[in-house]
Amino acid sequence: MMRFLAALLMGLTVLGQMAYAQSGPLRIEITDGVVEPLPYAVPDFVAENSAAGGYAKQLAQVIASDLSGTGLFREIPEKAHIAKITSFSAPVQFVDWKAINAQALITGAVSVSGGNLEVKFRVYDVFAGQELGNGLRFKGTVEGWRRMAHKVADAVYSRITGEGGYFDSRVVFVSETGPKSDRKKRLAIMDYDGANLQYLTDSSSIVLAPRFSPTGDKVLYTSYETGFPQVYILDVGSVQRRVLNSEAGTMSFAPRFAPDGKSLLLSITRDGNTDIYRMSLAGGAPKRLTASPAIDTAPSFSPDGSKIVFESDRSGTQQLYVMPAAGGEPKRISFGQGRYGTPVWSPRGDLIAFTKQNKGRFHIGVMRTDGSEERLLTASFLDEGPTWAPNGRVIMFTRETQGASGSSALYSVDVSGRNLRKVKITGGGSDPAWSPLQE
Amino acid sequence: MHIGHYISGAAHVGVIGWALLGSVFHSAPEPVETVGVAVISEAEFAALSEPERAPAPETDVAVPVAPELAPSQPFVGTETDTVPDQNRPENAEAAETEEAPDMSGAEAPEPAELIDQVPDMTPPSEEIAALQPREAEPETVQPAPRVAPEPVAPPEPDVKIDDVVQEAVVPEESSEATPQEPQEATAPEAASTEIATEAKVGAPKTSVRPQLRPRPAAPAEPRANANDSIAAALAEAGAEEQAEIRAAPSGPPLTRGEKDALRISVQNCWVVDVGSQSANVTVTVGMKMTQEGKVDGAISLLAAEGGDESATKVAFEAARRAVLRCQKGGYKLPIDKYEHWREIEITFNPEKMRLK
Numbered sequence: 001m002m003r004f005l006a007a008l009l010m011g012l013t014v015l016g017q018m019a020y021a022q023s024g025p026l027r028i029e030i031t032d033g034v035v036e037p038l039p040y041a042v043p044d045f046v047a048e049n050s051a052a053g054g055y056a057k058q059l060a061q062v063i064a065s066d067l068s069g070t071g072l073f074r075e076i077p078e079k080a081h082i083a084k085i086t087s088f089s090a091p092v093q094f095v096d097w098k099a100i101n102a103q104a105l106i107t108g109a110v111s112v113s114g115g116n117l118e119v120k121f122r123v124y125d126v127f128a129g130q131e132l133g134n135g136l137r138f139k140g141t142v143e144g145w146r147r148m149a150h151k152v153a154d155a156v157y158s159r160i161t162g163e164g165g166y167f168d169s170r171v172v173f174v175s176e177t178g179p180k181s182d183r184k185k186r187l188a189i190m191d192y193d194g195a196n197l198q199y200l201t202d203s204s205s206i207v208l209a210p211r212f213s214p215t216g217d218k219v220l221y222t223s224y225e226t227g228f229p230q231v232y233i234l235d236v237g238s239v240q241r242r243v244l245n246s247e248a249g250t251m252s253f254a255p256r257f258a259p260d261g262k263s264l265l266l267s268i269t270r271d272g273n274t275d276i277y278r279m280s281l282a283g284g285a286p287k288r289l290t291a292s293p294a295i296d297t298a299p300s301f302s303p304d305g306s307k308i309v310f311e312s313d314r315s316g317t318q319q320l321y322v323m324p325a326a327g328g329e330p331k332r333i334s335f336g337q338g339r340y341g342t343p344v345w346s347p348r349g350d351l352i353a354f355t356k357q358n359k360g361r362f363h364i365g366v367m368r369t370d371g372s373e374e375r376l377l378t379a380s381f382l383d384e385g386p387t388w389a390p391n392g393r394v395i396m397f398t399r400e401t402q403g404a405s406g407s408s409a410l411y412s413v414d415v416s417g418r419n420l421r422k423v424k425i426t427g428g429g430s431d432p433a434w435s436p437l438q439e
Numbered sequence: 440m441h442i443g444h445y446i447s448g449a450a451h452v453g454v455i456g457w458a459l460l461g462s463v464f465h466s467a468p469e470p471v472e473t474v475g476v477a478v479i480s481e482a483e484f485a486a487l488s489e490p491e492r493a494p495a496p497e498t499d500v501a502v503p504v505a506p507e508l509a510p511s512q513p514f515v516g517t518e519t520d521t522v523p524d525q526n527r528p529e530n531a532e533a534a535e536t537e538e539a540p541d542m543s544g545a546e547a548p549e550p551a552e553l554i555d556q557v558p559d560m561t562p563p564s565e566e567i568a569a570l571q572p573r574e575a576e577p578e579t580v581q582p583a584p585r586v587a588p589e590p591v592a593p594p595e596p597d598v599k600i601d602d603v604v605q606e607a608v609v610p611e612e613s614s615e616a617t618p619q620e621p622q623e624a625t626a627p628e629a630a631s632t633e634i635a636t637e638a639k640v641g642a643p644k645t646s647v648r649p650q651l652r653p654r655p656a657a658p659a660e661p662r663a664n665a666n667d668s669i670a671a672a673l674a675e676a677g678a679e680e681q682a683e684i685r686a687a688p689s690g691p692p693l694t695r696g697e698k699d700a701l702r703i704s705v706q707n708c709w710v711v712d713v714g715s716q717s718a719n720v721t722v723t724v725g726m727k728m729t730q731e732g733k734v735d736g737a738i739s740l741l742a743a744e745g746g747d748e749s750a751t752k753v754a755f756e757a758a759r760r761a762v763l764r765c766q767k768g769g770y771k772l773p774i775d776k777y778e779h780w781r782e783i784e785i786t787f788n789p790e791k792m793r794l795k
Contacts, residue, residue, distance in 0.1 A: 025725065025782035026693060028702050031791050033709035033761070072712055103760055125756060127763040132756075161715055162753030375794065393714060416714035416794055 035418075037074035038160065040067065040104035041097060043085045044078070045119070051112035055142075059110055059119060059149045065193065066153035066167040070394075071419025073160075076102050088120065097126045104132075106156055117142045121152050123159050132159045146195060147438070154437070166389040167192060170435040171396065172210045172219050172236075175199065176408050176428035183428075187221060189236065192389075192434070194424035200239055209385075209431050213257050216435040220244075220255040220264060229253040231266050233281070245279065245286060254297045258305055265289075265299040265308065276310055278325075289327035300352075301325065302345045302369070309333075309343040309352055309369075320354060322369065333371030342385055345369070348392035351415070355384040355397075364397050366415060377417040381406075387434045396423065398430040692779050693772075701770055705785060708765035710757060711792050718793050720746035720754035723786040726762065730777050732769030738762055741784060758787040 042064050047056040067073040083096035088109035097105050108121035120137040124130070136155055138148045147168055154165030175188035184203035187210055190196055200219065201207055208229070210221040219234045231252045234241040245252040245268065255266040263280045274295040277286035290296040294314035301308055309322050312330070318339040321330035334340040338358025345352055356363040356376065362383040367374040382400040389396070396412045408430040410423040711718055723742040727735040738759045743751040762785065772780050
């Protein structure tokens with residue numbers, strides 16, 4: 001009995017010591033951080049020869065515009081810099097950049113030889129005092145200096161965020177000019193930031209819903225050139241085009257490329273019924289994928305090409321459905337209030353962007369591919385037609401203002417719902433479609 | 440025979456004879472007590488056993504009669520209700536009639552003279568500065584361990600309390616041969632009305648942890664092929680364990696408040712990109728600390744969960760930036776508990792911040 005009591009007492013003592021003492025290192029867990037732009041500095045690039053002097057500042061400005069435009073980064077202006085980068089190969093004095101709270105530093109140099117431009121850069125984690133990745137070098141023509149700046153920005157973005165960039169990409173859209181009663185529409189293409197605008201068609205006929213091919217060299221779109229809607233394919237380089245479905249008595253619209261670029265989905269209205277079809281670019285009759293008396297339209301492939309999301313009013317209201325790529329029984333995924341349309345599968349494959357109309361307001365939103373976790377990112381008189389950036393991080397869409405003098409413009413928003421921005425374009429625009437990253 | 444047998448035999452004979460011839464077993468009959476009773480009838484018994492009855496209420500108390508009320512008639516006439524003027528004070532009339540003071544005789548103040556001189560910005564002398572009242576030092580509250588019949592003034596703060604009151608002993612400079620160890624003066628115990636038991640205040644704050652028995656170093660046995668890496672890993676793990684045993688801190692760990700202060704300091708610099716894949720990654724980083732509260736050496740990634748390599752790398756870099764950026768002059772950690780935070784592991788878990 002005495003032994004038992006002694007053992008019990010000893011055990012309690014040991015337990016008490018264990019509770020009292022701390023074994024090993026101090027351990028804490030942090031579950032709340034801050035959501036704010038990461039401050040960075042990008043001083044003017046070092047001009048390694050006199051001909052490069054004009055590009056040294058412009059390159060830094062475009063890179064800064066790209067990074068700051070994401071809302072994830074905040075540039076520390078040059079006037080706040082303590083140190084100057086005068087040599088690309090000289091060691092960085094991190095103390096000078098810590099003092100202005102720059103968490104990332106981008107240094108670069110540019111040289112011009114004949115008609116060619118060479119840009120090299122490095123990215124530093126200032127507080128860790130080390131370089132993020134290795135330095136990179138780009139070569140190109142002097143005319144392509146903006147693309148080179150975008151490529152540098154993409155690399156910097158990727159090294160800091162761990163995700164691909166989207167700056168060296170283009171957007172095809174419907175350019176709109178003139179009053180609402182007599183609006184001229186034509187296809188236009190531009191850099192993602194609105195630079196280098198070019199028109200692909202004239203304004204003689206209404207054009208709608210352009211879509212890039214996976215390689216970015218072709219565009220599908222709908223034109224009313226013949227008086228009723230038909231789907232065309234256009235080569236961006238040569239601006240040559242041809243109609244894809246010329247079957248008499250039918251209307252075709254809402255085209256979208258398959259991930260392999262060899263076929264497309266589109267809606268065809270035949271005998272008053274609209275269904276989704278798949279057709280090969282090589283020719284042949286379209287294959288019908290849906291067979292309901294309802295209007296099935298706006299199809300979009302999943303990135304792996306195995307599924308299709310589309311909108312349909314088969315339930316009485318416009319909702320989103322997912323079906324196998326070869327057709328089959330669709331499964332409804334939208335169950336919220338209001339009407340859902342224009343679904344687009346994210347390049348990451350994890351989300352579906354859509355347009356929602358509810359209580360007289362339009363929204364751009366995202367949901368999981370099974371319809372869960374719906375989040376509305378915008379709200380206005382009229383928001384519609386989302387398109388994903390190549391990295392699946394940003395959505396561009398059309399916003400139209402109310403009234404007779406209302407106009408359409410292109411906006412972008414981060415997938416988190418932050419950083420809503422108006423895209424700088426000449427005139428109005430609608431129906432944007434983002435290209436993949438350029439080679 | 441022994442004489443004892445004779446004595447015993449004589450005693451037994453005496454007792455038996457006394458029992459036979461004496462009057463030991465002749466007892467007198469005990470007296471019987473008698474009680475006289477009286478016979479009563481059934482009626483008389485019923486009358487005696489009947490419970491007490493409550494007194495009957497008196498009914499001839501006069502009950503007050505309510506006066507007969509005349510039927511009330513609703514007010515059918517019209518009468519203008521005067522709305523009281525809420526903004527008008529009762530003596531408004533008097534206030535209105537009050538005459539304004541005569542300001543004719545008043546002289547306008549002279550305009551302030553504009554002095555175009557730079558004021559003397561030399562710092563005040565020390566005497567002037569000394570005029571500023573000092574802030575009163577906060578009272579030190581010290582728990583008293585005993586209850587005394589008479590209150591005793593609390594000792595000066597930061598004075599060690601001992602059970603025995605003794606004078607301060609200062610080593611004499613002359614006695615170099617046997618230097619006496621200096622000993623701090625102790626103060627008499629303070630008293631209060633609250634009992635503070637020894638278990639509460641008398642326990643030592645720190646205690647030296649007994650040394651563990653050193654483990655014999657395992658002799659390095661040469662092994663071939665794949666066993667080498669396993670042996671190396673085991674040896675490394677053993678060395679880490681040994682180091683952990685050596686570094687096992689003693690004494691009280693950091694309080695919750697001290698841990699919270701560190702956590703808040705770091706989380707203020709932890710920038711989370713909620714829309715990125717790295718927001719799905721939980722990383723644990725480890726670091727050694729200097730006594731100044733700064734990171735000593737590199738921060739290492741100890742564990743990661745929830746993302747691919749690229750996302751993990753970004754999550755780790757964000758965690759590292761948070762620790763390094765907010766340390767500035769050093770995290771505010773109690774130096775007397777340095778052994779407890781010589782090594783720190785921080786887990787950055789963005790689960791609450793993810794987009795849902």
